[in-house]
Amino acid sequence: MKPAVSVIIPTYNMASYLPSAVQSIVSQTQRDLELIIVDDGSTDNTFEVVKRLKEEVSRSDLNIKYLTTTNRGRSLALNYGMKFVSSPMLTFLDADDSLPSDSLELRCQHLKEHLNLDGIFAAANVLDLNGRLQFVCGIVPEEVSRLDDLILDRPSVPIHVNTMMVRTEKVRNIGGFDPQYLRAEDLDFAIRVSQQLQMGFLDQVVYNYTIDSHNWQSRVRNRVIATCSKAKLTDLHSSKLDLPDRLTRVGKRVFWETLKLGMDLVTNRKNLPFSSLFSQVIYVRDALGKDGEHVRIYKLRTMVSNADKKRDALIEQSGLDPLGKISDDPRITPIGRVLRKYWIDEIPQLYNLIRGDLDLVGVRPRSEQLWADLPPEHKDKALRYKPGLVGVQYAFSSSCFSEMLNRELDYLEQKECYGYLADVKFLALVVYNVLFHGCRSS
DSSP: OOOOOEEEHHHHHHHTTTTHHHHHHHTTTSOOOOEEEOOOOOOOOOOHHHHHHHOOOOOOTTTEEEEEEESSSSSHHHHHHHHTSSSSEEOOOOOOOOOOOOOHHHHHHHHHOOTOSSSSEEEEEEEESSEEEEEEEEEOGGGGGGHHHHHHHSOOOSSOOGGGGGEEEHHHHOOOOOSSSSHHHHHHHHHHHHHHOOOOEEEEEEEEEEEOSHHHHHHHHHHHHHHHHHHHHHHHTHHHHHHHHHHHHHHHHHHHHHHHHHHHHHHTTTTTTTTTHHHEEEEEEEOOOGGEEEEEEEEOOOOOOTEEEEEEEEHHHHHOTTSSSSSSOOBHHHHHHHHTTTTTTGGHHHHHHHHHEEEEEESSOOOOOHHHTOOOHHHHHTSSSOOEEEEEESOOOSSHHHHHHHHHHHHHHHHHTTHHHHHHHHHHHHHHHHHHHOOOOO
């Protein structure tokens, strides 16, 4: 029987990750599958691992093809795999990632119901190395028609290319992956697909992307290579613009990629040699972002270590002030009070702003635990939008916690009616309050 969909996995020395990726295919609810593993000249035990996996797979409707090539790079490995696709639809999976169990069925069904589409993109979970959700990567369906511009103009790529499922005959007509864009071949491919094919967007999570598992030296090298490739493809796909606009777009891309490289170096605590110094200086906390997505918020550390564990005991001992904070909080260090007074501790959140976790203005990010203590309707309204780098509570001098919450609700209602004009208004009020009324963080 002809398979319904093909999945191509390119792999190079990823034998330890491959079983998890393959198992996610075995666990799919979609029937009649073809899995094409392209071994790009691995020097580890990939061959033995694939042989064992083929023997262990119990699904009779899953056909596994194992192809080998000399080591020529991911692009050519993917192109080679596409030659052996025998199904009407195909998608891609990296060896260190995985698919939710309903991923293929959701996408196949969507394409069957929308015959006018040549393919679709969808949303992806972005996970850390421990499998914890960092954020969900995706766009709103209306944006898919201008996806090429979004990829070229936004600081962070708005979609993960491997969420794409396309009709095989259509994608073969646009050519394969271009190896000249090393570490950015996915973006070039996605741009050409969005420009030449009729694409849709499925607002469902269909992919689990694990943040780069390489050591920090490899990450730096890969980021530098990607920066050069992205600048090159940005220039190529901006050829219709006037020269000043073209140079501006390329310059922005180089700036954002260089900035992300620097932040990768600073925030990659686990792999950097100065990780212990990082943990003493930078405080990382989990918060709920737009639509309840979990995001990691970065701040300069202003409290003693293990401050979170001391919170409940201090509340019981000292109580909370009218704004819902611990009175004369002894966990705050002397230098921490200075950092908070002048908002210096918030500077690392510029990284969250660049990543797209935060908007410039909004309700301040709160943890899941703090949201649980607030009225559900307040949470529901607030999480329709991204949290803010600049909290709207600073637009007014609130004397108690309930008043502060009312100010937030007032902002959210105006945001719903007036959109970004509400942000402009509240940002102006914050600036005024800081300059003329001495409003400070605490």
